Amino acid sequence: MLPSTRLKLASSIFGVLWALGMFWWSGAYSLINALLLAICGAGAGYGWYWLMRGIIARGRVPEH
Template sequence: MSRPLLPLKAGAIVFTLLWTAWMMWWSGSFSSANVIILALCGTAVGYLWYRAMRWQFERMGMLSQREDRPK
């Protein structure tokens, strides 16, 4: 994990956890199927948030476009 992307990845994890917790609270159902579906959706949303924020930061020039590519 490269250092410039570490805060972005940590933010994506926090966003995923908060989004999933909010959706569970909002739905009001804590059945096992609901928890699994919301966990999977939360993972997808967190990943999409990470990709969108990384693209935006690269576009604004805050990240180099080659930060996370293997050498």
């Protein structure tokens, strides 16, 4: 598996877990809240991808 594929998968999982965690923590279980947090979770996953991609591109991650 390519490193970029693993990074995309990890970023997607991060975004989903972040959105689910925020939904559970908010305590307001409504459709609007779920939709807003899903959009924010997608943004969090996208931001995580670009942040980690920049760190990996600079060579700060040791190679195995």
